[in-house]
Amino acid sequence: xxxxxxxxxxxxxxxxxxxxxxxxxxxxxxxxxxxxxxxxxxxxxxxxxxxxxxxxxxxxxxxxxxxxxxxxxxxxxxxxxxxxxxxxxxxxxxxxxxxxxxxxxxxxxxxxxxxxxxxxxxxxxxxxxxxxxxxxxxxxxxxxxxxxxxxxxxxxxxxxxxxxxxxxxxxxxxxxxxxxxxxxxxxxxxxxxxxxxxxxxxxxxxxxxxxxxxxxxxxxxxxxxxxxxxxxxxxxxxxxxxxxxxxxxxxxxxxxxxxxxxxxxxxxxxxxxxxxxxxxxxxxxxxxxxxxxxxxxxxxxxx
Amino acid sequence: xxxxxxxxxxxxxxxxxxxxxxxxxxxxxxxxxxxxxxxxxxxxxxxxxxxxxxxxxxxxxxxxxxxxxxxxxxxxxxxxxxxxxxxxxxxxxxxxxxxxxxxxxxxxxxxxxxxxxxxxxxxxxxxxxxxxxxxxxxxxxxxxxxxxxxxxxxxxxxxxxxxxxxxxxxxxxxxxxxxxxxxxxxxxxxxxxxxxxxxxxxxxxxxxxxxxxxxxxxxxxxxxxxxxxxxxxxxxxxxxxxxxxxxxxxxxxxxxxxxxxxxxxxxxxxxxxxxxxxxxxxxxxxxxxxxxxxxxxxxxxxxxxxxxxxxxxxxxxxxxxxxxxxxxxxxxxxxxxxxxxxxxxxxxxxxxxxxxxxxxxxxxxxxxxxxxxxxxxxxxxxxxxxxxxxxxx
Numbered sequence: 001x002x003x004x005x006x007x008x009x010x011x012x013x014x015x016x017x018x019x020x021x022x023x024x025x026x027x028x029x030x031x032x033x034x035x036x037x038x039x040x041x042x043x044x045x046x047x048x049x050x051x052x053x054x055x056x057x058x059x060x061x062x063x064x065x066x067x068x069x070x071x072x073x074x075x076x077x078x079x080x081x082x083x084x085x086x087x088x089x090x091x092x093x094x095x096x097x098x099x100x101x102x103x104x105x106x107x108x109x110x111x112x113x114x115x116x117x118x119x120x121x122x123x124x125x126x127x128x129x130x131x132x133x134x135x136x137x138x139x140x141x142x143x144x145x146x147x148x149x150x151x152x153x154x155x156x157x158x159x160x161x162x163x164x165x166x167x168x169x170x171x172x173x174x175x176x177x178x179x180x181x182x183x184x185x186x187x188x189x190x191x192x193x194x195x196x197x198x199x200x201x202x203x204x205x206x207x208x209x210x211x212x213x214x215x216x217x218x219x220x221x222x223x224x225x226x227x228x229x230x231x232x233x234x235x236x237x238x239x240x241x242x243x244x245x246x247x248x249x250x251x252x253x254x255x256x257x258x259x260x261x262x263x264x265x266x267x268x269x270x271x272x273x274x275x276x277x278x279x280x281x282x283x284x285x286x287x288x289x290x291x292x293x294x295x296x297x298x299x300x301x302x303x
Numbered sequence: 304x305x306x307x308x309x310x311x312x313x314x315x316x317x318x319x320x321x322x323x324x325x326x327x328x329x330x331x332x333x334x335x336x337x338x339x340x341x342x343x344x345x346x347x348x349x350x351x352x353x354x355x356x357x358x359x360x361x362x363x364x365x366x367x368x369x370x371x372x373x374x375x376x377x378x379x380x381x382x383x384x385x386x387x388x389x390x391x392x393x394x395x396x397x398x399x400x401x402x403x404x405x406x407x408x409x410x411x412x413x414x415x416x417x418x419x420x421x422x423x424x425x426x427x428x429x430x431x432x433x434x435x436x437x438x439x440x441x442x443x444x445x446x447x448x449x450x451x452x453x454x455x456x457x458x459x460x461x462x463x464x465x466x467x468x469x470x471x472x473x474x475x476x477x478x479x480x481x482x483x484x485x486x487x488x489x490x491x492x493x494x495x496x497x498x499x500x501x502x503x504x505x506x507x508x509x510x511x512x513x514x515x516x517x518x519x520x521x522x523x524x525x526x527x528x529x530x531x532x533x534x535x536x537x538x539x540x541x542x543x544x545x546x547x548x549x550x551x552x553x554x555x556x557x558x559x560x561x562x563x564x565x566x567x568x569x570x571x572x573x574x575x576x577x578x579x580x581x582x583x584x585x586x587x588x589x590x591x592x593x594x595x596x597x598x599x600x601x602x603x604x605x606x607x608x609x610x611x612x613x614x615x616x617x618x619x620x621x622x623x624x625x626x627x628x629x630x631x632x633x634x635x636x637x638x639x640x641x642x643x644x645x646x647x648x649x650x651x652x653x654x655x656x657x658x659x660x661x662x663x664x665x666x667x668x669x670x671x672x673x674x675x676x677x678x679x680x681x682x683x684x685x686x687x688x689x690x691x692x693x694x695x696x
Contacts, residue, residue: 166479193472197479198459206354246472247305247424250464279425282432283465289441290463 004049005281007288013154014048015055015092016040017259017299018062036300039265043273047281057092057157057259057297063119090154092187092257092295093119100160102173113180116156120184123153155257155295156181157212159189162243166194178207185293187212187257193245201252210255214245215276217262249283251290258284263298305467306448307414307423308537311430312457313390313407317347317383319440321376333374336363346378350462383407386438393433397426400537407442410450412537424467431465447473449533451486455504458484474531478505487525492518504529516663523666535581545583546642547574556595556633562688563592563634564621569685570639571620575613576672578641579665584609585641588616590623593636602626609645612665616641 006012016037041048098104098112158177164170178186188204189212190196204211249258258280263273284294313319317335322328332352334345343363352373357366367373387406394401397420400412413423420426423446431444441463445456452473459480460466468476477485483493485504496518501507508529510518515526527533538545549570557563567590578585589603602623610616620639628634671680 193475194479196459196476198481198484201459244472246466246468246476248460248464248466250460250466279428282428286431286435286441286463286465289435 005047005284006049007285007294010288010292010294011154012284012288012294012296013054013090014044015053015057015090015295015297017057017094017297018059019299036264036266040263040298040300043263043265044277047277055090055092055154055295055297057094057299060093060095060116060119060156063091063093063123090152091123092155092157092297093153094157094159099158099177100164102164102169116181116184120153120156153185154293155185155187155210155255157187157189157257159212160191160195162191164190165192166197166200178209182207185255186210187255187295189214189257189259191245193243196246196248201250205252208253210253210257211250213249213256213258215247215258215260215263215280216244217268217272217276249287251287254292256287256291256294258294258296260296260298264300305424305446305469306452306473307412308447308450308453309411309413309423309427309430310445310447310450310453310457311390311394311407311409311411311434311442312444312454312461313386313434313440313442314457314461315347315349316386316407316440317378318349320379320382320386321347322349323439324379324382325376328374328376331374332357332370333376334363334366335376335378336366337378338363338375386440389438390434390442393430393437397430400539402537402539403541410453410537413446427465427467449473449531450535450537451528451533452477452531454486455480455484474508477529477531478503478508480504482507482529485525485529487521487528516666519662521662521666523670538581545644546640547577547585548638548640549574550636550638552636553634556635558631558633560628563624563628563637565684565688566637567620567624567639568617568682569688570637571616571641572613573677574639574641575611575616576669576677578644579611579669580673581644583644584611585616586610586643586645587641588619588623589640589642590620590627591638591640592624592627592634593638594630595633595635598630598632600627600629603640605643612661613668614661 037053041052093116095116096112098109099116160174174188187210190200201211260276262268263276265273284296288294318333321333321335328349330351331349332355333349334352334357335347336343336345345357345359345361345363345366348357348359352366352370355370357370357373363375367375383406387403390407391401391403391409394409394411398411398413398416402410404410413420413426416423416426420429427444427446431442435441443457443461443463444465445453445460446467447453447456448468448470452468455477456466456468457464459476480503482488482496482501482504483490485507488496496502496507499518501510507526508531510522510526512523515522518525551566551570553562553566571588574585586606586609587603588606589601592600594600602625604619604623604626606615606619610619624637668680
């Protein structure tokens with residue numbers, strides 16, 4: 001393993017996006033999760049720091065939600081994901097349906113916002129050590145309880161599905177959302193291309209919100225986004241072909257959030273993933289001039 | 304597959320150079336301005352200053368009042384010119400088709416460079432990396448299939464961004480942007496469009512032909528561009544060095560002033576049409592007469608501004624021809640040359656209202672000529688030329 005991709009004065013880390021919405025537990029993990037991570041590590045090679053993956057993109061319910069998620073984390077969920085040397089130091093929390101659905105009733109929306117702020121406050125106060133990694137169930141030899149080293153929340157990710165096109169109602173919803181989540185490190189991913197206008201970009205920049213950069217496998221289509229966006233894209237009956245956000249890179253805030261979709265060694269043709277990754281190295285170098293925090297998240301299986 | 308036209312927009316070149324010289328300026332609001340001038344204006348500014356509401360072109364005193372403690376840096380034109388030149392040379396490493404269009408702005412045509420430089424997107428990334436490494440500035444870069452699309456895109460994804468657009472994405476992205484991002488729309492026209500409730504480029508693109516004409520003489524042209532149609536090529540020659548030339552041979556040779564005048568007018572109409580297609584106007588008109596005895600006469604006129612209308616060009620060409628016709632000898636060939644090109648009045652706002660009708664007529668003629676050829680519609684006077692001349696000989 002090499003020294004990994006790094007930039008002077010920039011907090012950069014690589015992470016994995018864990019599938020699911022509304023909580024996460026060991027049962028949600030695909031059976032061959034370990035093998036997938038090992039193959040991803042092989043593809044990333046020297047770009048990956050010695051510590052390996054150190055970020056995890058989870059649904060917020062994994063930290064805030066029901067007992068299942070907490071149990072999973074306290075049972076050593078991170079170890080299941082990252083291996084025995086789990087060093088995940090931060091979480092990127094994916095905000096779910098109450099946030100991205102403008103039709104969500106007020107009560108659950110308010111509750112979700114409150115919960116979101118509570119999770120952030122708790123993590124900021126260092127209370128996340130309660131999510132310490134314990135020996136994996138049924139494997140007591142794997143080592144004693146081990147605290148995750150200074151875990152923190154580096155980003156809250158809002159992923160707006162294809163059906164969320166630019167319009168008055170959607171703009172108002174976004175405006176309310178941004179107001180309610182002010183002060184949190186936000187990154188927004190728009191799957192619908194109608195949001196990529198100067199007005200929106202300027203507004204995000206003004207509010208110091210990161211515009212999520214996305215990379216898709218070729219040929220690009222959004223068939224795989226249904227899973228990434230909680231099924232909203234397909235649920236709204238949108239065509240999955242020929243619609244995709246533009247390929248761009250730009251920093252609208254000090255946080256740059258790059259998400260690789262369909263980064264699956266099992267499905268890619270030889271050399272495809274390496275080429276995709278290599279094309280981003282000079283782009284990350286350029287982004288590092290404008291950003292302070294870089295999060296590179298790999299979503300292995302989109303569909 | 305993204306297009307092959309690459310636009311490099313080193314927005315804030317002066318500010319970036321100031322930051323390189325003085326690293327303490329990084330992430331701080333500052334402006335570049337000539338402090339010594341009584342009515343100094345902001346020439347360039349940092350992104351932090353932009354966030355504070357300072358704008359390029361603002362009076363320095365006003366900017367300082369708006370943001371107390373604003374740092375002011377003197378411009379360094381020499382370093383800017385050097386940086387511009389270096390960027391141009393780096394771009395030439397990729398393709399010979401590099402067009403300069405103002406300081407810190409380049410257009411490149413990467414068509415046909417794949418085997419040498421790889422896919423256009425990768426080549427663009429390498430160039431960007433080189434510019435950052437050698438100059439320390441991070442330009443905005445856009446890759447698309449037309450110059451208009453790339454220009455608009457660099458105005459959206461800036462500063463320091465990169466975007467590669469597939470042809471089917473281009474018009475969609477362009478349509479979503481505010482109308483003032485379209486090249487050719489200035490502040491006054493923007494206000495006029497705003498009165499018509501045209502705020503987005505998409506609304507402009509949807510105008511019908513008669514509505515487009517109502518905006519102004521170049522309205523139809525703007526509407527076409529708003530639709531993402533732009534066939535202007537990347538011209539590696541600097542505008543001021545470009546020229547257009549056309550000649551006509553008289554059959555038989557003649558010293559008839561009226562015939563010579565008509566030929567010059569005819570040539571100026573042909574060249575004027577070619578210049579307007581490129582969005583250019585000439586600042587210099589030259590006429591060369593080859594006399595029957597093998598000698599030649601030449602005269603050129605420098606024009607007060609870039610002229611592009613047939614009537615203006617014809618007047619200047621007639622004048623030049625009169626000066627060139629210094630001998631009472633029959634003329635064999637007449638050559639007209641337009642040179643020292645500049646932008647052909649991209650700002651509709653600046654047109655004198657009394658010329659509006661002439662502009663409209665010119666636009667209508669150009670559309671007819673573009674569609675059916677020049678010979679489809681010519682002044683009656685040209686009919687009298689008959690067989691007495693061969694154009695382009």
